[in-house]
Amino acid sequence: MRLTIFLLSALFILPMAGYGYIDLGSGSYIIQLIIAGFVGFSLSLKIFWKKIKGRFSKKAKPDGTADAG
Amino acid sequence: MPDEVRKLPSSFRDPSGFLFEREGTLYRQVNQVYKENYNLLLSSGLYKALTDRGLLVHHEETDIPPPDPQRAYKIIKPQVIPFVSHPYEWCFSELKEAALATLKIQKTALSFGMSLKDASAFNIQFIDTKPVLIDTLSFENLQLKPWVAYRQFCQHFLNPLLLVAYKDFGLNQLSRVFIDGVPMSLASRLLPFRTKLRPGVASHVHLHALSQKYFSSRKVRARERQVRLVSLAGIVESLESLVRKLDFRLKKTEWANYYAEMNYSPEGFEAKKKIVEEFLEIIKPNTVWDLGANTGVFSRLASRRGSKTVAFDVDFVAVEMDYRDCLKNSEKNLLPLVMDLTNPSPAIGWENQERKSLLERGPTEAAMALALLHHLAIGNNLPFSKIAEFLSRLCRWLMIEFVPKTDSQVQRLLATRDDIFDRYTKSDFETEFSRSFLFVRVAPIEGTDRILYLMKNRSSI
Numbered sequence: 001m002r003l004t005i006f007l008l009s010a011l012f013i014l015p016m017a018g019y020g021y022i023d024l025g026s027g028s029y030i031i032q033l034i035i036a037g038f039v040g041f042s043l044s045l046k047i048f049w050k051k052i053k054g055r056f057s058k059k060a061k062p063d064g065t066a067d068a069g
Numbered sequence: 070m071p072d073e074v075r076k077l078p079s080s081f082r083d084p085s086g087f088l089f090e091r092e093g094t095l096y097r098q099v100n101q102v103y104k105e106n107y108n109l110l111l112s113s114g115l116y117k118a119l120t121d122r123g124l125l126v127h128h129e130e131t132d133i134p135p136p137d138p139q140r141a142y143k144i145i146k147p148q149v150i151p152f153v154s155h156p157y158e159w160c161f162s163e164l165k166e167a168a169l170a171t172l173k174i175q176k177t178a179l180s181f182g183m184s185l186k187d188a189s190a191f192n193i194q195f196i197d198t199k200p201v202l203i204d205t206l207s208f209e210n211l212q213l214k215p216w217v218a219y220r221q222f223c224q225h226f227l228n229p230l231l232l233v234a235y236k237d238f239g240l241n242q243l244s245r246v247f248i249d250g251v252p253m254s255l256a257s258r259l260l261p262f263r264t265k266l267r268p269g270v271a272s273h274v275h276l277h278a279l280s281q282k283y284f285s286s287r288k289v290r291a292r293e294r295q296v297r298l299v300s301l302a303g304i305v306e307s308l309e310s311l312v313r314k315l316d317f318r319l320k321k322t323e324w325a326n327y328y329a330e331m332n333y334s335p336e337g338f339e340a341k342k343k344i345v346e347e348f349l350e351i352i353k354p355n356t357v358w359d360l361g362a363n364t365g366v367f368s369r370l371a372s373r374r375g376s377k378t379v380a381f382d383v384d385f386v387a388v389e390m391d392y393r394d395c396l397k398n399s400e401k402n403l404l405p406l407v408m409d410l411t412n413p414s415p416a417i418g419w420e421n422q423e424r425k426s427l428l429e430r431g432p433t434e435a436a437m438a439l440a441l442l443h444h445l446a447i448g449n450n451l452p453f454s455k456i457a458e459f460l461s462r463l464c465r466w467l468m469i470e471f472v473p474k475t476d477s478q479v480q481r482l483l484a485t486r487d488d489i490f491d492r493y494t495k496s497d498f499e500t501e502f503s504r505s506f507l508f509v510r511v512a513p514i515e516g517t518d519r520i521l522y523l524m525k526n527r528s529s530i
Contacts, residue, residue: 026289027281028220028253032304034280035272036215036296039303 074136078422079191085206089136097128098135099143103206106183107143110208115181124174125202126150148196150203151356151377151404155414155424156190156225157245158406160389161233161317162396163200164241167193168226170200172309175216179302183208188218190225190244191424195404198395213295216304223273224250227312231270234315235260238385241407248418253278269311319386337516344512345370345437345468348523351509352466354435361441365391365405371437372403379433381408410441410459411449428462432530436464439521442498443472447482447490453501461505467524471498475518495520 077088077095085103089096099107110116119125126148135141156164167190175185185207192204216222225244228251232240236259243251257278264270333341345367349357354376359368362380364387372378380403382388391405408414413427438460445451460467472479474493483490499508506524513520 025220026284026287027279028223028277029215030284030289031272031277031280032215032219033294033296034276035304035307036300038272039307040297040300043299043303 076136078418078420079424080204081419083204083206087137091133091136095147095149096131096133097145097147097205098137098141099145099206100137100140101142102140104142106209107206109183109210110205113181113183115178115183115208116205118177118181119174119202122173122177123196123199123201124170124177126205128205145205147203147205150194150196150201151402152379153194153425153430154379154404154406155245156229157242158408158414159241160385160392160405160407161230161238161241162389162392163195163405164190164226164230164233165312165315166396167200168222168230168312169309170202171222171226172305172312174202175218175305176302176309178208179211179298179305182211184211184216184301185218188222188225190250197401198392198399198403211298213298213301215294215296216301219304220253220277221250222308223253223277224256226250227273227308228253228256230312230315231264231274232256232259234317235264238317238389241385245414245417248423253281269307269314273308273311317389319389334516337514340515340517341439341470341519341521342367342370344514344521345439347512348468348510348521349374349376349435351523352435354433354466356433357435357437358431358433358464359437359439360410361438361444362391362405363387364394365403367437367439368403368405369400371435372401375402376435378403380405381410383407383409410445411451431463433464435466435468436460438467438469440470440472440478442469443476443479443482443493446493447479447486453492453498454504457502457505461526461528462530465526465530467506467522467526469502469522469524470514471495471520471522473518 073092075090077090080086080088080097084100085106086097086099089098116125120127128145128147131144131146133144135144156167159167170193171185171188175188178184186209187204187207189204192202192207193200194203195201224247229241229244232243232251240259243255247255253274257275260270260274265275349371354371357368357371357376357378359365359371359378359380362368362382363384365380368378368380368391380388380391382391382405385407388405388407394400395403395405408427414424416422416426416429417424442456445456446453460469473495474480474483474490502508502522502524505527507527508522509525510523511520512522
């Protein structure tokens with residue numbers, strides 16, 4: 001989380017510099033983990049939201065005609 | 070290795086196998102080390118799913134002797150690609166379609182328990198204007214780790230697309246300089262500030278570049294981090310939604326309005342079309358290169374009669390218009406490409422052999438050079454002898470239009486130049502071109518001063 005905050009704040013402050021021989025793989029690996037975390041989190045939220053919505057619409061239509069989404 | 074077998078320098082990096090040619094036919098050796106993945110590709114149903122949707126080239130297994138028997142598992146014969154193009158020759162929509170195809174392939178692979186191990190734009194080629202993956206050995210058994218080809222996808226596809234969409238279409242040429250795609254740091258610096266406010270660009274480009282910088286001098290703990298399948302699919306979807314939203318607005322350029330501003334009467338234009346059709350009927354070429362094709366009006370005369378046609382033009386916008394029209398009409402046999410004939414694509418990569426130059430990808434059976442000559446001769450100071458020499462190296466048949474000095478298009482070119490072109494005459498043109506070509510037909514275009522020639526190369530290339 002600290003890393004994410006660092007990267008987000010640095011985004012607006014630091015200018016990018018070019019670099020030559022060094023390994024760029026680690027950075028690509030880490031950013032993917034962070035994005036994967038966000039994507040996973042937002043997807044879980046979506047699923048959670050769908051469940052809540054589903055529950056309410058079921059209550060609204062007790063005859064069982066509620067749609068899944 | 071037998072004499073007649075030639076390994077192709079485009080696939081030497083991959084330990085999974087390599088391409089080779091034997092008696093003019095292209096094959097791929099699959100190495101033992103790739104055996105499990107190759108079998109999984111077929112047994113999982115992924116191969117069928119992708120080839121059915123035209124996203125992967127189909128192949129057949131053959132029993133010809135392998136060039137490297139010690140390491141060989143199988144020899145396969147892949148579907149033939151009519152013309153191998155390079156990403157820096159694509160217009161915006163071609164690059165975008167290729168990017169979306171790569172993501173679609175990765176999404177499908179994930180659902181079959183496999184993943185792309187590379188996402189190089191050079192692995193995508195066009196068949197009938199549709200992008201298709203040509204590297205059958207690009208798949209590996211899915212592991213719940215970050216996508217190994219993520220950075221390559223960003224460098225090969227995302228960065229040039231963003232740079233063209235947000236800055237300038239000339240920046241697609243960066244892919245020619247950076248053979249492994251536009252570096253993250255460079256793309257991040259070149260993109261306008263407002264892109265930092267778009268979550269997709271901010272995360273996949275700006276933060277990505279920053280993360281590379283931050284960790285370049287730090288040790289990343291080697292312990293493997295697991296990524297859930299849903300997150301892996303989420304990354305692909307996030308890239309897909311970002312790419313899908315990117316757009317390139319057509320602006321008026323030098324050439325894109327060419328037909329609207331040219332000096333042909335409708336009758337003259339039709340007469341020219343009729344002559345080109347007659348020439349095509351005489352030569353019945355399998356392959357055609359339309360040089361200076363603009364939006365491809367004349368290219369379609371060839372492609373629609375079944376010739377595999379490449380429509381080259383220097384103007385990015387004209388090529389974009391041409392390709393959009395191809396997509397709209399599901400055009401067959403036609404590939405529009407960006408190409409500056411005064412500086413055609415060179416051979417690049419390792420030992421200058423990895424990616425072929427334009428001339429190395431020829432010769433074509435027939436070339437069309439319609440309304441091109443005056444741009445080369447007057448616009449670029451190229452003598453007729455040099456133009457004839459160049460064209461004789463790339464085609465067996467040539468359909469070329471001579472545009473006299475009296476023509477208004479030539480007068481336009483001369484308006485801003487000193488007329489130092491004494492030798493720009495019909496007789497000089499014929500003298501120089503007859504050194505390399507035999508004249509088969511000479512057809513003046515009705516209603517104009519222009520002349521169309523059908524020529525045959527004197528040497529058998």
